[in-house]
Amino acid sequence: MTLAISPAVETAQDWRRICRVDDLLTGRGVCALLGIEQVALFLLWDGTVHAVGNYDPYGRAYVISRGIVGSRGDAPTVASPLYKHVFDLRTGRPVDDPDGPALTTYETRVVSGVVEVLLR
Amino acid sequence: MRHLVVAGNGMVGQRLVEALRARDTAGEWRVTVLAEEPCTAYDRVALSSYLGSRDASTLALVGDGFYDGAHYRAHLAEAVHSIDRHARTVTTAKRTISYDALVLATGSRPFVPPTPGADLPGCHVYRTLEDLDGIHAEALDARSAAVIGGGLLGLEAAGALRDLDVDVHVIEVADRLMPQQVDAGGGEALRRHIERLGVTVHTGAPASAIEAGPDGRAARLVLPDTAIDVDLVVFSAGIRPRDELARAAGLGTAERGGIAVDEACRTSDPTIYAVGECAALDGRVYGLVAPGYAMAEVVADRLLGGDAVLTEPDTATKLKLLGVDVASFGATAGPLDVVYANPVDGVYKKLVLSDDAKTLLGAVLVGDATSYAGLRPLAGRPLPSTPDQLLLPASDGTQLSLPGDAQVCSCNAVTKDQIVAAVASENLTDVAGVKACTKAGTACGSCIPLVKNLLTECGVHQSKALCEHFSQSRAELFELVLSSGIRTFSELVAQHGQGQGCDLCKPAVASILASLGTGHILDGEQASLQDTNDHALANLQKDGTYSVVPRIPGGEITPDKLIVIGEVARDFGLYTKITGGQRIDLFGARLDQLPAVWKRLVDAGFESGHAYGKALRTVKSCVGDSWCRYGVQDSVTLAIDLELRYRGLRAPHKIKSAVSGCARECAEARSKDFGVIATENGWNLYLGGNGGFRPRHADLFATDLDTATLVTYIDRYLMFYIRTADRLQRTATWLESLDGGLDYLRTVIVDDALGICAELDAAMARHVESYSDEWADALNDPVKLQRFVPFVNAPDATDPSIVVVPERGQHRPARPGEKPEPALVAGPTLKVVTR
Numbered sequence: 001m002t003l004a005i006s007p008a009v010e011t012a013q014d015w016r017r018i019c020r021v022d023d024l025l026t027g028r029g030v031c032a033l034l035g036i037e038q039v040a041l042f043l044l045w046d047g048t049v050h051a052v053g054n055y056d057p058y059g060r061a062y063v064i065s066r067g068i069v070g071s072r073g074d075a076p077t078v079a080s081p082l083y084k085h086v087f088d089l090r091t092g093r094p095v096d097d098p099d100g101p102a103l104t105t106y107e108t109r110v111v112s113g114v115v116e117v118l119l120r
Numbered sequence: 121m122r123h124l125v126v127a128g129n130g131m132v133g134q135r136l137v138e139a140l141r142a143r144d145t146a147g148e149w150r151v152t153v154l155a156e157e158p159c160t161a162y163d164r165v166a167l168s169s170y171l172g173s174r175d176a177s178t179l180a181l182v183g184d185g186f187y188d189g190a191h192y193r194a195h196l197a198e199a200v201h202s203i204d205r206h207a208r209t210v211t212t213a214k215r216t217i218s219y220d221a222l223v224l225a226t227g228s229r230p231f232v233p234p235t236p237g238a239d240l241p242g243c244h245v246y247r248t249l250e251d252l253d254g255i256h257a258e259a260l261d262a263r264s265a266a267v268i269g270g271g272l273l274g275l276e277a278a279g280a281l282r283d284l285d286v287d288v289h290v291i292e293v294a295d296r297l298m299p300q301q302v303d304a305g306g307g308e309a310l311r312r313h314i315e316r317l318g319v320t321v322h323t324g325a326p327a328s329a330i331e332a333g334p335d336g337r338a339a340r341l342v343l344p345d346t347a348i349d350v351d352l353v354v355f356s357a358g359i360r361p362r363d364e365l366a367r368a369a370g371l372g373t374a375e376r377g378g379i380a381v382d383e384a385c386r387t388s389d390p391t392i393y394a395v396g397e398c399a400a401l402d403g404r405v406y407g408l409v410a411p412g413y414a415m416a417e418v419v420a421d422r423l424l425g426g427d428a429v430l431t432e433p434d435t436a437t438k439l440k441l442l443g444v445d446v447a448s449f450g451a452t453a454g455p456l457d458v459v460y461a462n463p464v465d466g467v468y469k470k471l472v473l474s475d476d477a478k479t480l481l482g483a484v485l486v487g488d489a490t491s492y493a494g495l496r497p498l499a500g501r502p503l504p505s506t507p508d509q510l511l512l513p514a515s516d517g518t519q520l521s522l523p524g525d526a527q528v529c530s531c532n533a534v535t536k537d538q539i540v541a542a543v544a545s546e547n548l549t550d551v552a553g554v555k556a557c558t559k560a561g562t563a564c565g566s567c568i569p570l571v572k573n574l575l576t577e578c579g580v581h582q583s584k585a586l587c588e589h590f591s592q593s594r595a596e597l598f599e600l601v602l603s604s605g606i607r608t609f610s611e612l613v614a615q616h617g618q619g620q621g622c623d624l625c626k627p628a629v630a631s632i633l634a635s636l637g638t639g640h641i642l643d644g645e646q647a648s649l650q651d652t653n654d655h656a657l658a659n660l661q662k663d664g665t666y667s668v669v670p671r672i673p674g675g676e677i678t679p680d681k682l683i684v685i686g687e688v689a690r691d692f693g694l695y696t697k698i699t700g701g702q703r704i705d706l707f708g709a710r711l712d713q714l715p716a717v718w719k720r721l722v723d724a725g726f727e728s729g730h731a732y733g734k735a736l737r738t739v740k741s742c743v744g745d746s747w748c749r750y751g752v753q754d755s756v757t758l759a760i761d762l763e764l765r766y767r768g769l770r771a772p773h774k775i776k777s778a779v780s781g782c783a784r785e786c787a788e789a790r791s792k793d794f795g796v797i798a799t800e801n802g803w804n805l806y807l808g809g810n811g812g813f814r815p816r817h818a819d820l821f822a823t824d825l826d827t828a829t830l831v832t833y834i835d836r837y838l839m840f841y842i843r844t845a846d847r848l849q850r851t852a853t854w855l856e857s858l859d860g861g862l863d864y865l866r867t868v869i870v871d872d873a874l875g876i877c878a879e880l881d882a883a884m885a886r887h888v889e890s891y892s893d894e895w896a897d898a899l900n901d902p903v904k905l906q907r908f909v910p911f912v913n914a915p916d917a918t919d920p921s922i923v924v925v926p927e928r929g930q931h932r933p934a935r936p937g938e939k940p941e942p943a944l945v946a947g948p949t950l951k952v953v954t955r
Binding site for chain 1 (some may be wrong): 552555556559588589619620621622623625626627645647648649651652653655656660662663664711910911912913914917919920921936
């Protein structure tokens with residue numbers, strides 16, 4: 001679903017400040033706690049920050065932020081440390097199991113060196 | 121004209137009336153049927169079809185006008201309430217009728233196991249059209265249903281509910297499905313079929329309670345080790361004979377229920393008969409329609425003056441349940457069982473034979489019942505041919521080394537046949553393709569070497585490339601790193617590879633760098649290459665916590681150190697278990713607890729045990745000649761020396777070792793990557809053993825070595841392995857893959873045929889020289905300690921997802937069902953990106 005969002009609406013959206021982008025290591029994840037929700041954040045080699053759910057739907061534990069970051073073709077990926085399922089960081093989808101369960105994905109942005117995640 | 125009253129108009133009661141009507145050509149009897157249900161007899165065996173068709177007329181067994189005549193009458197919705205045997209009358213709510221003969225065909229009632237909540241709205245039994253009307257009305261809105269009972273009727277019900285697009289769970293208290301008809305193997309084959317249809321099967325699972333939701337309806341079914349959210353519960357856990365009318369009339373009943381009848385189906389009152397599911401012959405009740413029909417025929421004959429008797433009822437069963445053939449007859453287990461099982465096709469066949477293997481006593485057939493027709497007549501007779509010929513499908517003789525039905529991936533139940541078929545039909549060329557197509561190797565991954573072998577068997581030429589980022593093998597990369605002087609991954613992938621790396625090549629390169637002694641594994645960019653175990657310097661467990669294994673060289677430990685381990689475990693609430701490598705594993709530490717745990721351990725003199733690394737794990741030992749009456753060498757001292765020499769050595773895979781003090785081999789050294797066994801004259805060295813997925817005994821490499829020579833050989837062996845093995849290749853498979861095998865290895869290590877022994881010796885000397893404890897180093901470096909902060913925005917928070925439950929005085933991670941599923945119950949809501 002695509003929603004046309006006017007700039008006025010966008011400023012009303014709730015971007016949460018998580019950490020400084022300097023706190024992230026290229027190619028390694030960190031985890032953020034938002035309420036009881038866990039979000040895994042990854043700083044990639046091109047400077048982009050991706051955010052996905054920390055919950056591994058295969059291994060059923062909150063471990064995605066501790067996975068190895070890499071690439072499959074053009075797709076930036078993370079491999080869950082539990083059973084090594086590889087997920088596309090852009091879509092959350094499991095790369096080797098097209099019908100398998102996906103990670104939740106979140107919108108992120110970096111403002112003045114601070115990583116933010118979008119709240120509804 | 122005499123008057124027959126029949127109480128009940130089920131399938132058997134109706135059969136009796138029809139049989140009598142057909143034979144009573146002289147018109148001896150007039151018949152009155154008194155039935156509890158509001159309709160005449162219908163085909164209860166096919167009841168499940170009613171859930172889909174909703175058309176009762178297709179099930180009707182009684183033709184129009186059957187009961188309209190003067191001599192054959194039926195009163196519906198008018199159950200018999202009492203019998204006056206003295207007056208020979210029966211009474212209903214509306215009338216009292218006299219009889220000359222009475223047939224009780226009252227059938228049975230569904231058995232509902234005593235379960236708290238079984239009377240909640242949403243709970244149903246499965247017996248009558250009315251029951252099914254109730255189930256149908258609720259199934260339309262239901263997402264999930266539990267069927268209590270995995271017998272014939274339960275599976276029927278499950279199939280019908282599944283056709284209404286409801287997620288169905290079948291709950292069976294016995295250890296298998298259809299416990300009355302099939303044995304354990306048949307039950308397993310049946311389960312596989314039924315699970316393939318999307319029905320979840322829980323066996324050995326008594327339902328302990330049904331809990332209501334907020335609306336007061338059944339919402340949750342509690343089983344011993346899990347709980348299921350349900351909208352609908354259907355009980356089909358067996359039947360109990362309706363013998364209450366007979367009891368009240370003082371007729372004899374069987375110990376386990378049912379109206380006692382003799383071989384003429386007569387009760388203890390000779391004017392009263394009982395037939396069908398309410399009757400107990402020799403104390404046993406038969407819940408199948410065929411024995412009931414036989415009873416009806418006997419009674420009809422007797423009423424007309426015949427002397428028919430009931431022979432042993434035929435309990436042979438053949439039916440199609442959810443599309444699966446199931447058949448059994450005679451004994452389901454006996455003196456001799458001959459079994460054919462093919463899990464690929466879900467076929468299970470068993471012949472039960474007499475102890476001289478000559479007589480067929482019974483059979484169980486699941487998945488393929490084509491031989492039922494031929495076999496059943498043979499029951500109790502000599503076998504016409506060998507059991508194999510009766511059971512086996514025709515063989516085509518194209519067997520590869522592993523049988524086709526052998527399960528290669530046991531996690532996802534993928535057989536060799538399935539993999540071979542996928543390789544051929546999809547033109548697969550690598551392991552990744554097999555994983556994507558068949559799911560083999562996608563769970564624990566331990567079968568991937570087997571998958572590789574299968575690809576080779578299929579004639580697929582496999583590239584030695586590490587992954588899509590490097591066309592080189594691990595051994596080639598090792599030489600490249602060694603000779604080029606490159607010491608970072610980013611440089612290596614930029615100059616000799618492509619892309620950004622992955623979970624295959626990053627840890628492999630990290631291991632190469634560590635083997636070459638490039639400092640602490642968490643220094644700089646190296647840290648980002650490490651698998652989570654190496655990254656946390658601990659072993660990840662299924663719930664996201666870690667286990668901690670301090671090194672206990674040779675398995676020797678002082679009482680004081682033992683106490684420290686106990687105190688640390690107690691103070692941090694860790695589960696403790698003795699490992700197979702003579703150490704103690706402390707489980708359940710959160711990421712943020714690891715530094716504090718290790719601070720205590722390091723202060724007490726412990727070092728990292730590298731249980732988390734592809735590195736030397738332990739050198740086990742027996743107690744040796746210091747204490748043992750049979751020991752011939754000091755195995756403990758040697759084991760400690762070897763463990764301290766090779767501790768921290770990173771390798772393509774883990775390395776295990778052991779030293780035994782005599783030939784009795786109590787340390788199990790021959791199951792190790794390198795094992796040492798004492799002789800009167802020195803040490804025997806064994807190489808290339810392992811336990812694990814494919815156990816292999818180590819090969820004897822050299823005998824009666826002195827300690828210095830022994831250590832030199834092991835040094836060279838390990839370094840040669842580290843330089844030349846593939847990624848994640850244990851020494852056992854490496855040794856088997858070496859051209860020339862053990863003899864070749866001797867020429868390299870003993871004769872220096874490659875001229876590299878000096879290099880290998882120097883590399884090991886550098887390792888021994890540069891060793892320092894990874895955990896002590898990490899504790900002294902604030903940058904490394906940053907890696908143990910659990911949440912970047914909440915450094916002091918503890919992970920709320922970790923839930924434990926007590927067990928045997930300790931605790932373990934909560935299983936699914938023991939903790940709430942991951943769902944947002946509080947806190948901010950995040951916007952979910954949809955693309």
